[in-house]
Amino acid sequence: MTDATLGFEIRAQLGAARVGRISTPHGDVDTPAFFPVGTQATVKTLTPDDLLSIGTQGILANTYHLFLRPGAELIERLGGLHRFMAWPKTIMTDSGGYQAFSLGLALEHGVGKIAKMFPGSAEAPARPTRKRLARIDEVGVEFASHLDGSRQLLTPEISIRVQQQLGADLILAFDECTSPLSDYDYTRAAMERTHRWANRCLDAWTSTHQGLYGIVQGGAYPDLREQSARFIGGLPFFGMAIGGSLGRSKDDMHHVLEWTIPLLPPEKPRHLLGIGEPTDLFSCVERGIDSFDCVAPTRLARHGGLYTSTGRLNIRRTEYREDVSPIEAGCGCYTCRTFSRAYLRHLFVAEEILGYRLATLHNLHFILTLMAHIRQSILDGSFADLKRDFLARYRAPATPLGASPA
């Protein structure tokens, strides 16, 4: 289903961890790779030049958001998403299902803070209301736009068509993403529907220069995960993604990876949806993940949560008021080469846009640099040392992944 511009090559392996290269019509992506999230056709606050300057190889954009605004037809008429946002390198798009579902389901379950249920993978809707917003059936999902309340429909066929219109290099199958609150029976029914939708996505997938990823579902239930990994892994997708609820803890997430990855075809790239805290990169890469996307580095940055080698700091804190040191001594990013913590704190306290921008640049530089070090450590056999040294210094944050550190 793919032409010569698309491919995946494994260059080195160390246990289950591997270094590879995804080829796309917009360049190569050295894996393991991290894709910053550009929800609305912009990685918030940054230009394409900024992203290139910190080594970004690809970004993930959200089909749900772009489908609603400005619309996929418009982006197609203007030459596609790459041209629209002036991003010359690889773009991955998600299927839109996650946002359409999470909006409706979270409200159905009476959970106010959607971001806590579905950490990381996408921006939470702006103003959830109590009205049930999404309806799922075999055809697809009908939902109310978070922008204007209009009724909208996404199906496997529509999602693939929209992603073709956007022109992403790597696209995702339309799946139903269950929450940790879903019970076994519901999770199984949703998984089986996802499997039927997977075949419909493959049928709709006619663009030979887009690599389509299937998505393994099954929640935190080992037999469902194994069943889904076998089913999705047996279909002729370009790549394999692991989605849905990854449980309630890091351990749960690791179990999901351990149940599924050994059942996936080893020659295909594996993407983990919505994950990307620094410690996760080690634990998931060593279990065989090749790529990540996550809003954590960018969203945390806009809340003043800044990564350092000793953990995450909250730049708003009074202790940084007169701190002339950079966020991290020795960091090569523009923010750290140029500004003090005291100045960044001032920008955040004064709610200056430049603060969000400088923090975003730093956090993405941190993650992308860490990812590059991980790649190198797999190549030269020092992955275990790098992981040990990193984890010995890095104090995991007390706030949950994806939540605001405020």
Next chain:
Amino acid sequence: MTDATLGFEIRAQLGAARVGRISTPHGDVDTPAFFPVGTQATVKTLTPDDLLSIGTQGILANTYHLFLRPGAELIERLGGLHRFMAWPKTIMTDSGGYQAFSLGLALEHGVGKIAKMFPGSAEAPARPTRKRLARIDEVGVEFASHLDGSRQLLTPEISIRVQQQLGADLILAFDECTSPLSDYDYTRAAMERTHRWANRCLDAWTSTHQGLYGIVQGGAYPDLREQSARFIGGLPFFGMAIGGSLGRSKDDMHHVLEWTIPLLPPEKPRHLLGIGEPTDLFSCVERGIDSFDCVAPTRLARHGGLYTSTGRLNIRRTEYREDVSPIEAGCGCYTCRTFSRAYLRHLFVAEEILGYRLATLHNLHFILTLMAHIRQSILDGSFADLKRDFLARYRAPATPLGASPA
């Protein structure tokens, strides 16, 4: 009162217009010059690198804001404002009086939209209340902080001390800025107080590497303006600024310049406070103004008002939804070299920070490039041609200067 690092040299003259060079401890400023406004120690959305890339020679920062947050003592302890915000070139600071007064006075007069009364010169306070916030007497102005309501005092001596702590290269005398609603008697009394304060500022001015500008007041009254120009012009200031109410129209503003500039010492640089729409640059330069500061380019940008050679466009408008052209064909700024109007419109409609940034970069590039062309045209004698050609194409915006184009 100034050391060898400070000076002003006139290099060419064409009628009343002149090309000169202000020397400061942080480099030269070729005049006529435009200073972007960096209210809170940041030109909103932009880095120092951005500002340098578009030819910024100097910026103006607001003493009132920095006095309240993060505080001038803190900035002094951290090495001064240049180091704090990592801006290597010239900084001018205002005296803080304008904001302290305008906040109190505008409310006293029951005028809700402060920005309309005091266009351009500084950011309007965020949340005005009905309480009278400022009290003026011979000593200075007592006002309530717009941040926390705390009572604060600014006097000529405090203002000069704060500006010394900030370490700006060019500083302004503490004056009382009257509004167009002030009558003759009040405007005269305020002017006379400003004159007494001018002498107190000179007495307090002990830093030989800071150039102090006196400020001509007198509202829209010719005899008061002449009296103030003679008085301030006769004092040993480094430079001369024209402040206060410039009337209610462009004609009024031009009259104020015509009454005052011929009475000012020709060898000193002349700064016009708070003005800087494209057409103003021509009309004020040809009357003898050497430098400008204005929030219009940056504030308008954040509202989607973008300068072009044919006038200002509002990028939010539906007509730009599918417009693949840049803001201005042939413009050399990063925004125009990289993005379409359609993409910029999307960013504004989606309220994406990147939109404010790209628009700010364009508007400042437009103004600074125009200023450079004006300088060149004075040198080569083509100023009248440049002005005629520019005004023939440029359609002045219908919305008032400094007001939101929404």
